[in-house]
Amino acid sequence: MRDAELTRQKILTVSADEIHKNGFTATSLSCILARCDISKGALYHHFTNKLELGYAVFEEVYAPAFIALWQPPVEAEDPIAGLCDFFSAMSKNMSCDEIVCGCPLNNLCQEMSAIDEGFRIRILAMQQQLNLLIATNLARVSHQLQPGLDFSQVAYFIVATFHGSSSLSKSSLNKELFDKVIKELCRYIRQLKR
Amino acid sequence: MRDAELTRQKILTVSADEIHKNGFTATSLSCILARCDISKGALYHHFTNKLELGYAVFEEVYAPAFIALWQPPVEAEDPIAGLCDFFSAMSKNMSCDEIVCGCPLNNLCQEMSAIDEGFRIRILAMQQQLNLLIATNLARVSHQLQPGLDFSQVAYFIVATFHGSSSLSKSSLNKELFDKVIKELCRYIRQLKR
């Protein structure tokens, strides 16, 4: 065969990139076809429709990448330091375009949650998974933290602020606001200690 | 005349509502026309195109409402208490739909900043205006606050978290996450004191 799996992966990769940059609705299939250099027939052989393609991108590209991104800092010996280093590294290493582009999960959440149930439940599941990941690892070192903290609440707070910061940056087209918010976020996180 | 100004205002009001609910791109003119019970000719008599209608909605509906919303809590005698009460009142009084729908400014920021310069500069201006409003009022009571705070940074942090919290809520379709993040945000804000 003419490596069907490779074709499928190429479609997924390109689609993930396009959806990340333009959002799901604004991403046109013809654009994906052009970049993949395949025909419409090829795409509809592998995916039943645009929505199913979107779900596949979410499950096979975004979700694994998302977990792979957040797991290391949170599961580090010291999750407080891990998270601060994680965010600081973003400020330092990510390009302006990357930051302004934002997190695919948050972008899709804003765009698709109210429109499509399929996306909504997938996004919700990821957010809950991430929240659990952060909260349990904070609980793990609770003896080093302030008493009386609601770890789930703190975890949601951190993620909300992070996503809000990249949202803020979108209108200014530079990292400055992102850096500011991240700095303050790190200050907040460190303050959780003792 | 057949009250042209009234027609214009009706178009603006309905458009503001539709754009708030569906976003700018997904809002169709035909839907606006139907709700206003006017013809396409009427709309294009008052506005040159969809984009200009969007700008008008932003400047004449969203921007004034936005300032009217944020100014009182921030300019209160005690802005710390003002902001906490402001956010708590949102948790208490706003309907689930309102929260999930989110702030028009943040929604447009996410959707339109990367697509259209006209929207981007207007959104940016609003964000800077809000930041200045918060930062200067924090500076006003700086003697009551922790030393060494960067007020602009704190102001951006607060707004980022607030917008992030409503973003989070969109996937769960309820206020729970919003309430959690707002609670933690108030805790953070109160911690600025002393």
Added chain:
DNA sequence: ATACATACCGACCATGCGGTCTGTAAATAC
């Protein structure tokens, strides 16, 4: 060699969109 399934091609279609244009009725100017 034959048969069949898989992988892909690309013309075609219906739909909905923003936008235009011609026409008309109401208000105002003179």
Added chain:
DNA sequence: GTATTTACAGACCGCATGGTCGGTATGTAT
């Protein structure tokens, strides 16, 4: 009373989109 401008009405257009469908080439099984 007439002329002109203002405030609409609504048919129409071009375009891009997601999706369909009949056909074709490439592989595998027998």
